[in-house]
Structures are given as structure tokens and as C-alpha cells.
Amino acid sequence: MVITILSRSHADRNVYPSAGVLFVHVLEREHFKGEFPPYPKPGDSSNDPITFNTNLMGYPDRPGWLRYIQRTSHSDGVLYGSPTAEHVGKATIIEITAYNRRTFETARHNLVINIMSTEDYPLPYQAEFFIKNMNVEEMLASEVLGDFLGAVKNVWQPERLNAINITSALDRGGRVPLPINNLKEGVYVMVGADVQFSSCLREVENPHNQLRCSQEMEPVISCDKKFRAQFDIDWCKINLVDITKVVTIHSNRPDPGTGVLPDIGEYNPPSESLKSRDFFADFLITLAVPSAVAMVLFTILGYSMCCRREGVDKRNMQTPDIQLVHHSSIQKSTKELRSMSKNREISWPLSTLPVFSQSGEVVPPIHPDNYETTSMPLMQTQTALPTHSSLRPPPTGQAAYYHKRGL
């Protein structure tokens, strides 16, 4: 018999799932919508985005076995998971807070999960299927899960069959599919039964199919057509676990012990009245000593800069008198020469330009024979023959120029 508890949410609902059986609880948007004030225009509120927050009462998160998924704010949320025998007995209160993302109002309900023990738990033969063409929340819908369990029952023929666990492939290292061709994430579904695995489920173990799996080809499974219409099963990833055998393996493990550490004597906590620490020595070392050294250096430097200055007077005193006289006489004549040359600069253009008198008249050349080469080529070429390039005076003319200046 398929035992899948599917309940609808109401305020302070009690649900009674069995340990070792998949528990699914749908948080319906429709139900929570009634909690929020109606939209001004009737009918519009049906599209309010609603999200849910679920947590164990008094704690920020859900218990570890309980998982939650809501794909979009316009789809229902689903709580699901597999309680185990250790959760039996105590009531688990889950706070469900619904947020209306349009009005930002909230509504809170409590879900009380009372986990029941089952005498036939756990079912010894467990098979995990990987279904490639489903997302986890699609698989959680009761009719889809019922269809799948029906198909498994058909090929396995057990007395009892339960869904034990459902895990999105994303939680097992799977990748988010590309948004093309309506690709799905894939989901692992574990079912448990009370009879040995059927020959069909074991077909993947034969050498021929193992070879095909290693070459990434689909194995040939005779009963695949029972699933094919709705479920695309990756038979290479089927995982068959016989719990009776696993338990014998576990019994070979070393004894885990009591979980209590050996007694290592009395614990002495540090005294409550702590002595205040003296930082004076630290202060001296880190501040006072460097400051003292800096002060000494400052004093020495200040003294030598202010009180030990020696200037021009000292230098003159140390120089022999004859040198000082010599030096100053050189300086004096240099100054004199400079002032004289200043005076000369005013008159030399006239003396170097014999072509013009001071009145501007043209003076006949002194040496007519040398006219071309020596005496006065510069101004001649520049004034009388303006077509000649003034940038290239003949070298002889240049020499004459300096000659006339007497340099």
C-alpha cells in the first residue's frame, strides 16, 4: 500500500507522518490568500505573489530532515522530508509565515508534526531511481509520485512499497539545466519494499549493460517501457541497497564507545577577581626612553646650530692678509673691466660698420682691392645684395668682422 501523507494547511494543523516514509505537506497559496485583505477590485488578488518562511518554533530554521521548496511566488510551497526513528515521540511545531509580496502583510500558522513509529520500519530493500525529466517539486505532487510508485510496484511486485526519500539532483552536485528544450534538473527518488529486488531491477547489473553504461550508452532494460511514457529513468544510476546486508557490514565497525571523554581531573577556572596589570614599565620602555634620546639629540643639534656658528669673519681671520688683499684687488679690477665693457658696447657697432658714417652716408672702402674678401662683406651682402642668403656669410668675411672689432 502506498503511504504518502499529503495534507492541506490550516491553522495549527496536526499531521501524523510515519518514520521512514516520505512526508509531503503542501503550503497552498489559495488557503493563505484568505488571510490577506481583499484587493479593491474583486478577482485581482488571485495573483498576489506569496512566499513562505518555515522554521521550527523558537529556532531560525527547519529541523534537518525537513526540506522546503517553492519555485516561484506564484506557485505553492512544499515541505517534504523523511523523518527517522529518532524523531518519533516529540511533536515538531513548524511555524509557517506567509508573506504577501504586494501588500507586505503576513499571516502565521503552525503545523504540528507528530511522527509515528511503524513496526515494519525500515523496509529492507531500498532502490534509488534517478528520474531525468522531473524537477523535485513536480515529483512531489501526489498524483505524479503515485504514478511512479504504481509503475515501480508493477515491475517489483512487493507486498508493501513506500517512497522513502526525494532529493533534487542539484543537492547531489547536479547542474542547473540550460533554459532550453524544457530541460529539468532531475530528481532522485528512493523507494523501499519488503521483497527482494526483481530481476528487471537487476538487469542493469549484467555485463552487457555495465559495458553500455561505461560507454555512456543507455542500457537495455526490459521493464523501462513501464516508466517511459512519463518517467525518463537513468538506469545506470539506479542504486539497490539491501539493508540487512549493510547492517552486517556495519557490525564489523569498531565500537563507537560511550561518547563520554575520560576523566582528566578537576577543572580549575581562572579566578574571578583579576589583578589589574601595571603598564608603567611598558610605558617607560616604549615612550620615555625614545623621547629622552630624542631630547638629547635635539639639544646637541640646537647647540651646535645656534651657538657654534662660524661665518665670513672667522674665514677672513684665518686667511693671510696678503691673500685677502690680492683677492679684493682682483675683484676690483674685474668690476672695473665689466663697467668699461658696458660703455664700449654702446659704440662698437659704428666702429665695426665702416660702410656707414654716423650720419648714414656711404663711405668708400678703405682698401678697394680687398673689397670682395676682407673688409666689409657683411653689410654689403645684406643691404646691397638682398638676394644673397644672410645665413651663410663667407668665412673670410666673418674673420674680417672680428678683426675689425679688435678681438
Ligand SMILES: *[C@@H]1O[C@H](CO)[C@@H](O)[C@H](O)[C@H]1NC(C)=O
Ligand atoms: C534523504 O535525502 C537527503 C538528501 O540526500 C539526506 O540528507 C537524508 O539523510 C535522506 N534521508 C533518509 C531518511 O534517507
